[in-house]
Amino acid sequence: MGLLMLVPLVYLVVALGSIQQQSLGAEAGARHLARAISTAADAADADARAERVLASVRDEYGLDDVDVDIACRPAGVSCPAAGATLIVTVRSAVTLPLVPPVLGLDQIASIPVEGSAAHKVSRFWGAS
Numbered sequence: 001m002g003l004l005m006l007v008p009l010v011y012l013v014v015a016l017g018s019i020q021q022q023s024l025g026a027e028a029g030a031r032h033l034a035r036a037i038s039t040a041a042d043a044a045d046a047d048a049r050a051e052r053v054l055a056s057v058r059d060e061y062g063l064d065d066v067d068v069d070i071a072c073r074p075a076g077v078s079c080p081a082a083g084a085t086l087i088v089t090v091r092s093a094v095t096l097p098l099v100p101p102v103l104g105l106d107q108i109a110s111i112p113v114e115g116s117a118a119h120k121v122s123r124f125w126g127a128s
Contacts, residue, residue, distance in 0.1 A: 014097050025115075028060075029057040033050055034119035037119075
């Protein structure tokens with residue numbers, strides 16, 4: 001009886017561990033991307049920083065398919081703009097362990113995770 005209860009418990013621990021890893025990766029990615037972009041000097045520097053940060057977060061947390069959304073507040077402001085609030089959202093999906101990629105089961109048995117961060121853009125943005 002103990003063995004029958006141990007197998008689902010171990011699976012639950014492994015599944016929750018991978019969900020937690022991806023969740024932490026999405027949150028860290030959003031936070032670091034917001035900080036890197038908002039403190040950049042101009043658009044070229046922001047792009048270079050964002051690529052490096054995203055590559056680092058992907059490697060560290062094992063994120064596979066990442067969707068990044070960048071928006072600014074107040075609405076109607078070009079993004080990023082000096083003095084605006086930059087909002088970065090990072091989305092990913094966690095495929096549960098031991099689910100075979102047959103008939104799309106891996107897509108059905110995936111859990112979406114999302115992390116968001118907001119950071120004020122430097123008032124010296126673009127003033128190189």
